[in-house]
Amino acid sequence: MPKKLIPILFRADVSHALGTGNIMRCIAFASGLPKSFSPTFVLRDYPGSDAILPIIHKKGWNIAKLPESLQEEAEISVIKTLVMEINSSLIVVDLVCASVFESPYIIADYCRKLRAIDGLYVISIEDNRLTYFTSHMAIIGNTIYPAYEKRKKSQNCLILEGTKYFICHENVTAYTKKSRIIRRIANRILVFIGGSDVAGVTAYVLAAIQENVVDNNLKIKVILGPTMTRSLRYQIINMAARLQYVELISFTDTIGALLLWADIAIVGEGTIKFEAAIIGTPTLVISQFDHDSKPIRDFISIGCAMHLKFSADLTSSLIFKKTMDLLADYPTRFAMSTAAKKFFDGKAVKRIYHELKKRSLC
Structure with missing residues (x-):
């Protein structure tokens, strides 16, 4: 029965x-x-x-x-x-x-x-x-x-x-059982600001890379949020079409494999930053609105992520510099991954x- x-x-x-x-x-x-x-x-x-x-x-x-x-x-x-x-x-x-x-x-x-x-x-x-x-x-x-x-x-x-x-998600949890390898030579970037990305940060990040990149050795995967406005979605699609090292990914609830693939993740201040931490992915958090709340201050204090505030003072050159500096800094990425695993299972x-x-x- x-x-x-x-x-x-x-x-x-x-x-x-x-x-x-x-x-x-x-x-x-x-x-x-x-x-x-x-x-x-x-x-x-x-x-x-x-x-x-x-x-x-x-x-x-x-x-x-x-x-x-x-x-x-x-x-x-x-x-x-x-x-x-x-x-x-x-x-x-x-x-x-x-x-x-x-x-x-x-x-x-x-x-x-x-x-x-x-x-x-x-x-x-x-x-x-x-x-x-x-x-x-x-x-x-x-x-x-x-x-x-x-x-x-x-x-x-x-x-x-x-x-x-x-x-x-259980898909994220499943990848905690796999060995998290922090590669010394890093070039893989996952970008997911959030389901809606109301401030349009994703497009800003792509523009920063497009304006400053000097070689095409980068491999970038960008997740399109399901509740993005149509205009933002089209803007991102058009930008990615001009960048051969950028791959667009449809939104999925099986994000674990993508976080494990990435050498670093560029994310928003929502739940995605915790999921990156659980898998041990070094992270650059670009907050859209929640710049200085207690939860985000406490999260950054763990040492598993760097934080940039999306504001008029955040230039494309600074986004690019922080991204490339983190890719090149193996000791910092290793320390970020290790710190995160102490807090999340x-x-x-x-x-x-x-x-x-x-x-x-x-």
């Missing part, structure tokens, strides 16, 4: 403005769970959200679309109905975005309302800048130094905090699943 599937809801959003970080983390979470789980993704019908649906459909998971302008109370009612229809007792909420930090209790209020749904256990994916949680279980994977954090007294919430709870989902089993929730 086949084993009964365990329904689990994932509530996350994706759009041109929000990017893909939240939804991809939920996809990574779902992918790392045993096959006995049956995920349903609940997301708003924001512009750009359709770009991520093929990944979810390909895995055979369910999707419930909410109207873009649906009021929160109506959303809670829809989720309550969905919980009863599929008989789910678990929901993972991953809705932290830039606007949340202007109203830091908005996620706590939302989780409190979900928690009022009879029989529903609420797991929230939180951020190190937040201090108050009302879910049953709060996951804070971007905390680098958990022993030094101060949290407000939360309502019977289990807080799982630290890099060992950073959720990454990619086993977060297994740890979270163990906590759920301890509570007889699966």
Whole structure:
């Protein structure tokens, strides 16, 4: 007799403005769970959200679309109905975005309302800048130094905090088992600023290389984010067509092989910097907006990445110089790779699943 599937809801959003970080983390979470789980993704019908649906459909998971302008109370009612229809007792909420930090209790209020749904256990994916949680279980994977954090007294919430709870895709985790070779002669660069790259940093990086490169020994792979605007995507495609050493890669949830291939990665300030760290890829972080928050300061302090702020002061020649200097500096790249591995192991989902089993929730 086949084993009964365990329904689990994932509530996350994706759009041109929000990017893909939240939804991809939920996809990574779902992918790392045993096959006995049956995920349903609940997301708003924001512009750009359709770009991520093929990944979810390909895995055979369910999707419930909410109207873009649906009021929160109506959303809670829809989720309550969905919980009863599929008989789910678990929901993972991953809705932290830039606007949340202007109203830091908005996620706590939302989780409190979900928690009022009879029989529903609420797991929230939180951020190190937040201090108050009302879910049953709060996951804070971007905390680098958990022993030094101060949290407000939360309502019977289990807080799982630290890099060992950073959720990454099983494909990334699989590559931690392979030997990470830091090559002395380096020429491979992976560029992925983010799912949307709202500031257009990718095009700026390509322009910096195009304007300054003196030989074509470089090998560069650029990942096209699925929620990039059409104009930015065309700009990047046109630039790459003139650069024989640049290869464009379609967005994928199997990024581990690309990070292992790269001698260095040029990334944005989102989740990709953690995935590069897990695999031990030396990294140049170019932040679009989050230049000086506690999470990014703590991350850079590990020693696994260099940081440049995307601003009027960041010239193409400086981007090129920092890139080429890092490629040429074997000792620094080796030290970066070694430092990262001390903080990350990619086993977060297994740890979270163990906590759920301890509570007889699966």
